[in-house]
Each structure stands twice: as structure tokens, then as C-alpha cells.
Amino acid sequence: xxxxxxxxxxxxxxxxxxxxxxxxxxxxxxxxxxxxxxxxxxxxxxxxxxxxxxxxxxxxxxxxxxxxxxxxxxxxxxxxxxxxxxxxxxxxxxxxxxxxxxxxxxxxxxxxxxxxxxxxxxxxxxxxxxxxxxxxxxxxxxxxxxxxxxxxxxxxxxxxxxxxxxxxxxxxxxxxxxxxxxxxxxxxxxxxxxxxxxxxxxxxxxxxxxxxxxxxxxxxxxxxxxxxxxxxxxxxxxxxxxxxxxxxxxxxxxxxxxxxxxxxxxxxxxxxx
Numbered sequence: 001x002x003x004x005x006x007x008x009x010x011x012x013x014x015x016x017x018x019x020x021x022x023x024x025x026x027x028x029x030x031x032x033x034x035x036x037x038x039x040x041x042x043x044x045x046x047x048x049x050x051x052x053x054x055x056x057x058x059x060x061x062x063x064x065x066x067x068x069x070x071x072x073x074x075x076x077x078x079x080x081x082x083x084x085x086x087x088x089x090x091x092x093x094x095x096x097x098x099x100x101x102x103x104x105x106x107x108x109x110x111x112x113x114x115x116x117x118x119x120x121x122x123x124x125x126x127x128x129x130x131x132x133x134x135x136x137x138x139x140x141x142x143x144x145x146x147x148x149x150x151x152x153x154x155x156x157x158x159x160x161x162x163x164x165x166x167x168x169x170x171x172x173x174x175x176x177x178x179x180x181x182x183x184x185x186x187x188x189x190x191x192x193x194x195x196x197x198x199x200x201x202x203x204x205x206x207x208x209x210x211x212x213x214x215x216x217x218x219x220x221x222x223x224x225x226x227x228x229x230x231x232x233x234x235x236x237x238x239x240x241x242x243x244x245x246x247x248x249x250x251x252x253x254x255x256x257x258x259x260x261x262x263x264x265x266x267x268x269x270x271x272x273x
Contacts, residue, residue, distance in 0.1 A: 004066075004082060005041040007213060010206055011268070012069075012199050012227055014219035015048040015058070017184040021260050022240050023139065027062075030261040033268040034062065040272060045069065045202065047195050047217070047227055049154060049183050052077060053147040072181065072190050072223055073198035074102030074153025078205075087205055101198055102153030103191035108178070109155050112189050115172045121165040123187075125157035138185065153193070156186035181223040182247070184239075188223060195219075196226025203230070216271065218256070218264055222247045229253070233271065237263035 013019050020027045027034070037044050044062075046055050047069040055068045055077075067078040076099040078089070090100040109127045116123055126134060126149055134145040137158075159166045170187075173180040179190050203215055217224075217231035220239055225248055228234030234253040236244055237260055244255055256263040 004043070004209075006210055007040070007042045009272070010043045010045060010203065010213055010215050011037065012045045012047045012195075012215065012217045012231060013264070014195075014221070014224045014227070015046060015050055015055075017220040017239060017260050018218055018224070018237055019046075019261055019264055022184055025140065025144075027261050030265040033265040033272070036269060036272055038063075042272070043067075043206070045199075047073070047199060049156065049186075049188060049223060051148060051150050051152065053150040054144065057144070057147065067202060069195065069198040069202065071102065071152060071154035072183075072188055073193040073195045073226075074190060075100045076198050076202055078202075083205055083209065085208060099198075099201065100153075101191070101193040101201075103178075105151045105153060105155065108153075108189050108191070111176060111178060112155055112157065112173075115169060115176065119165065119168050119172055120161075121169045122160040123157045123169070124160060125155050126151060127155060154188050154190045156183070156188050158186060182221065183223045184221050194226040195224060196230035199227050199230040216268070218267065220260065221245050224248075225250075235263075235267050237267070 019030055043066045044064055045066055049072045052070045055070055065079060067076055069076050077096040080095050080097055089097040091098050131142055131145050134148060135142055170180045173189055181188050206213055215231040216233045217227045218235045219228055220237050222245055235256045236248055236253050237256045238244060240259060256267040258266045
């Protein structure tokens with residue numbers, strides 16, 4: 001893909017509720033900052049609960065050829081020949097070197113079902129829904145819903161049972177050696193991975209080439225917290241209604257002004273200009 005150009009910054013970003021609108025999935029409000037990022041040749045790294053299949057669509061639409069992090073840090077996909085030095089990776093798929101940090105989807109799905117049976121907690125996960133049901137639940141069109149079901153390292157689910165079953169299930173998931181986090185719409189069960197671990201690993205690779213590069217991270221929900229804590233500049237954007245995720249309280253994370261992509265756009269323009 002050719003030599004990557006030197007940059008002062010690397011940007012890691014969540015997608016739903018951050019770069020793209022929570023309800024419409026549009027990134028139109030972020031276009032000015034996206035154009036500025038492209039003009040300055042800044043790597044824009046998707047770091048999200050979305051699947052590889054979903055992220056490839058966004059890479060194509062936005063003409064992005066940088067690495068991306070799928071399914072809450074489950075794996076890092078690096079285009080082959082992106083870095084001009086050797087590095088450890090798990091496997092090669094298509095034109096990617098893949099660093100796997102998560103565990104397989106089938107293990108996660110079966111573990112979730114076993115734990116729910118154990119504590120009598122009712123949930124509905126992506127594995128329980130067909131494409132049409134995912135459409136209705138997420139607001140995605142059928143094509144995007146089908147891509148969202150192509151999961152490898154993370155099971156997204158809703159908890160149907162009333163409290164305190166939610167807290168009990170989270171405890172059981174962690175006691176079983178897995179991670180549990182909450183995104184904008186869903187809970188997620190995953191292996192011993194998170195967005196922060198993947199961000200730090202990828203940042204180390206970039207800093208072999210650009211030692212002084214600074215990292216920016218933007219998100220809106222609890223599952224973004226590890227990423228926001230792993231970067232030099234962490235920015236929390238507002239949720240619909242103008243509030244912030246109440247579970248994120250660190251004073252080291254900047255409260256961005258603006259909901260979703262509007263806040264994303266304004267905060268990045270403030271930094272980059």
C-alpha cells in the first residue's frame with residue numbers, strides 16, 4: 001500500500017454514537033473534521049464493537065487504508081506492507097496481518113447461555129436474532145444487519161430480566177474469566193481483551209516509526225473507557241439529550257461539547273487547527 005506518511009497525531013475513534021449518529025448512523029456532521037484529517041494525512045483508526053465486515057464498508061466509503069480494531073479490541077487488522085518492519089501477528093487473512101486478542105465467538109455465546117441458565121437470567125443476543133430482528137433492534141438496514149451478525153470475538157446482548165440480574169450476570173461473566181462491558185445499545189461478553197489493550201499495542205507499532213506521535217481517542221460509552229485512558233488525549237462526546245455516560249468519571253478525560261458526530265467534529269477541529 002506504500003509508505004505511510006509522518007503525522008503529529010493518530011486518532012482512535014468509536015463509531016456508534018461517536019463518529020456516527022446513534023439513531024441515523026450518519027457521519028455527515030463529522031465531514032469537516034474528516035476532510036481535515038485526510039488533508040493532514042493523520043491515521044484514523046476505527047476502534048469499536050463493530051465487526052470486521054462492518055468496518056470494511058466504512059473504510060471503503062471514507063477511503064481509509066489504515067489499521068482498524070474490531071469487536072471491542074478482539075482483533076487488530078493491519079493492512080499488509082503497512083509497516084516497513086516485522087512485528088508479531090497471529091495470522092494473515094486476505095490482505096491483513098491480524099493480531100488476535102480475543103477468544104472465539106462460539107465460546108462466548110455458549111458461555112453466556114450457560115451463565116444465564118445458572119442464574120436464571122433472560123438475555124437476547126445477536127446469535128439469537130435473525131437479520132430482520134437485528135434490523136428492528138438496531139435500526140440498521142438488512143445489509144448492515146447481516147454484516148453486524150458476522151461476529152468473531154464479541155457477543156452483543158440485551159438483558160431482559162429486571163435488576164439486579166444485570167449486575168449478577170456481569171459478576172458471573174467476570175468470575176468465569178471473561179470481560180463484560182456496556183456500549184451504547186448492548187452489553188458485550190468477550191475474552192480478556194478491551195479497546196485499551198488493542199490501542200496500546202497498535203500505538204507501540206506506530207511509535208517504532210514515529211516516536212513522538214500523540215494519540216487522540218474519542219468515545220461515548222463505558223466500553224470506550226479503556227481506549228480513552230490509553231491515549232494522550234481522551235475525549236468523551238455527549239449522548240443524545242446532551243448528557244455524558246455517567247459511568248465515566250475520570251477527570252483525565254475531556255468532556256467534549258456536542259452530541260455524537262457533532263461533538264467529534266468540533267473537538268477534533270479545535271485540536272488539529
